[in-house]
Amino acid sequence: MTYVLQQLINAIQLGSIYALIALGYSMVYGVLRFINFAHGDIFMVGAFLSYFAALLIRRLAGSAGIPNALIFLGSMLLAMLGTALVALSIEKIAYRPLRKYRLSVVITALGMGVFLEHMTLVIVGPWRISFQPLISEKVHKVAGVSISTTQLVIIFVSILLMLILEFIVRQTKQGMAMRAISYDREAVPLMGVNVDHIVTLTFAIASCLAAAGGLLYAHAYPIIEPYMGIMVGWKAFISAVVGGIGVIRGAMLGGYILGFVEIAAGAIFPSRMRDLISFVVLMLVLLAKPTGIFGLPLRQKV
Amino acid sequence: MPTLFGIILIQQSLALLPGIIAYDVLIYLVPTYIVARLVAPLVKKWIQRVPSQRLLFAYVLALFLVALLWGGFHEYRTMILCLMGINFILCISLNLVNGYMGEFSVGHAGFMGVGAYIASILTVWVFPRSLGHLVFPLALLAGGAGAAIAALLVAIPSFKIRGDYLAIITLATNFIIKNGIENIERIGGSRGFMGMAKLTNVPWVFFWSVFTLVAIRNFVLSPYGRGVIAIREDEIAAEAMTVDTRRMKMVAFCTSSFFAGIAGGLFAHLLLYINPSTFTLLKSTECLVMVYLGGMASISGSLVGAVTFTILLEILRPLEVYKWVLIPLLLLVMLLRRHAGLMGFREFRFFIPTEETEVYGPASH
Numbered sequence: 001m002t003y004v005l006q007q008l009i010n011a012i013q014l015g016s017i018y019a020l021i022a023l024g025y026s027m028v029y030g031v032l033r034f035i036n037f038a039h040g041d042i043f044m045v046g047a048f049l050s051y052f053a054a055l056l057i058r059r060l061a062g063s064a065g066i067p068n069a070l071i072f073l074g075s076m077l078l079a080m081l082g083t084a085l086v087a088l089s090i091e092k093i094a095y096r097p098l099r100k101y102r103l104s105v106v107i108t109a110l111g112m113g114v115f116l117e118h119m120t121l122v123i124v125g126p127w128r129i130s131f132q133p134l135i136s137e138k139v140h141k142v143a144g145v146s147i148s149t150t151q152l153v154i155i156f157v158s159i160l161l162m163l164i165l166e167f168i169v170r171q172t173k174q175g176m177a178m179r180a181i182s183y184d185r186e187a188v189p190l191m192g193v194n195v196d197h198i199v200t201l202t203f204a205i206a207s208c209l210a211a212a213g214g215l216l217y218a219h220a221y222p223i224i225e226p227y228m229g230i231m232v233g234w235k236a237f238i239s240a241v242v243g244g245i246g247v248i249r250g251a252m253l254g255g256y257i258l259g260f261v262e263i264a265a266g267a268i269f270p271s272r273m274r275d276l277i278s279f280v281v282l283m284l285v286l287l288a289k290p291t292g293i294f295g296l297p298l299r300q301k302v
Numbered sequence: 303m304p305t306l307f308g309i310i311l312i313q314q315s316l317a318l319l320p321g322i323i324a325y326d327v328l329i330y331l332v333p334t335y336i337v338a339r340l341v342a343p344l345v346k347k348w349i350q351r352v353p354s355q356r357l358l359f360a361y362v363l364a365l366f367l368v369a370l371l372w373g374g375f376h377e378y379r380t381m382i383l384c385l386m387g388i389n390f391i392l393c394i395s396l397n398l399v400n401g402y403m404g405e406f407s408v409g410h411a412g413f414m415g416v417g418a419y420i421a422s423i424l425t426v427w428v429f430p431r432s433l434g435h436l437v438f439p440l441a442l443l444a445g446g447a448g449a450a451i452a453a454l455l456v457a458i459p460s461f462k463i464r465g466d467y468l469a470i471i472t473l474a475t476n477f478i479i480k481n482g483i484e485n486i487e488r489i490g491g492s493r494g495f496m497g498m499a500k501l502t503n504v505p506w507v508f509f510w511s512v513f514t515l516v517a518i519r520n521f522v523l524s525p526y527g528r529g530v531i532a533i534r535e536d537e538i539a540a541e542a543m544t545v546d547t548r549r550m551k552m553v554a555f556c557t558s559s560f561f562a563g564i565a566g567g568l569f570a571h572l573l574l575y576i577n578p579s580t581f582t583l584l585k586s587t588e589c590l591v592m593v594y595l596g597g598m599a600s601i602s603g604s605l606v607g608a609v610t611f612t613i614l615l616e617i618l619r620p621l622e623v624y625k626w627v628l629i630p631l632l633l634l635v636m637l638l639r640r641h642a643g644l645m646g647f648r649e650f651r652f653f654i655p656t657e658e659t660e661v662y663g664p665a666s667h
Contacts, residue, residue: 035466035469093634094634097638098637098638098641100641101641101642103400103404103406103594103598104594104637104641104642106406107590107591107594107633107637108633108634108637110587110590110591111591111629111630111631111633111634112630112634114587114626114629114630115626115627115630115631115634117626118623118624118626118627119627121623122623122624122627126623230583234473234477234583237470237473238470238473238474241467241470245466272484272485273481273485275477275481276477276478276481276482276485279474279477279478279481280478282474283459283471283474283475283478286459286467286470286471286474287459290459290460290462290467291467
């Protein structure tokens, strides 16, 4: 029983990171109807930027010891800012001029992913960097189940970010415009909404979530390298699809589902079969419900 | 002796560049020009004697002889020529799905991997080694058929509905195939598989490239292929015009994977070693890049894209890490200028049947 509970905690920890990244895929798809294949690498950029931001803050603070929580918060904000800038410039250069041509833009997205990976490789070198956790590690024992502070922080921060996102999308005017665009993209400009602004905002929010995901992932698995975004990105993408791509709650649910499936597969079968089993399970979900759990079939206009 | 127009020498020192260009001009261009000028009247007379149906065949033969001569017995040039052919097969088969059908398949390397493994297992364990080249086509066809069956398993669920779902499902399939091969200890697992004889050579690659080209060109120009193009332009309208869209998509997708499997078999018998991590998304991305570099929905585009990309990889080799920084940027610049690729929706004249160009004009977008 405690073993199951322990694995459940691990699954929630992994799932919330996946959910954060999956949200980025889902939001961009909802607004632009295009799969942003570079998102996994934006997540990687987020992880690296938070590493450098933490170094910078430590350097600036010098001997005046500032609390770790502040460093964590500061590096998260800096990483979010930097990653948003990177994502926005990519959108401006590579996506916006090609928005009319659906397939070409997917190729530039793939290209930008490769570009980001190798640019990072050029800048930081081919070494795997160990990420020093910013949270002092402490293990709590609750009814035989051990939960570390890192796990608590990861779960808390990601749920907080998701709540903020939910607030933005449901309560603000911009959020309403986002939902409107994903509902009917032709009619929205007629209502006086500047689509470009909304697209920019969507990219900014998506990349902020990816940066936070990068920081949290680096805490959970403290090694960062330029290729780390590929696998995590694809997995997050698939979990977004399982939840129903374009639907925000679907992306959250999909992330958690993938987390659970992965941990369960790792616990029951040999761990090298983990990816195989989790992808097969996701394919089975898609077989039963091709548009994902929350997804609705696209309306066809004749 | 500059191999592949002296690219190896340029890698050693950039200062050799003017010398190499001068050498290339002196050895390749000037003699070619002189010989061409001298034999031009003869060739003209000869062409008039050949019946026009055989003319294409004669051209292909000439091209083959040129390739064989240039490849010579030089290992590196033969290798590059073979890779060009294999890339061309991959590129044109992916173009059938991504360009002509307008769907988005991202897991092409997975099917290539299936073909590579099946073909190598057949030549190493099943067929006697002494038969070699005699059974090589059989092994390749079996690899292609295996890839097509794998594609059928993917196609049945993914063409139930419309939209971007093919991308997702092919992506997952690529992971499943790679991870599946890794977990089968019998065929080497993640250590890879080796022991193949070196069966891939320029004649085989040339034969299969031409075969693929002819097959896909005729497929695209057939009523079936028109249906595939109709699906790209407007699926609902195609359905209204009695195109069985689901079946059409499955046929096109399986054809595409069949040729990917053949390319995989050739690839395995060229490098003599295959590894599951060869057939990951990076390889699939390479195929996609070739398709969109050359041009969507264009056979000539696939030719241009595969040749350009293979040579580009070789030319940029001395840049090491920066190579993969530069290639996406080149691709981006090119896509910004020409959004459908270099030859997108256009063909060289001789790929289009003559009646068609006269009646309808070139098949443009």
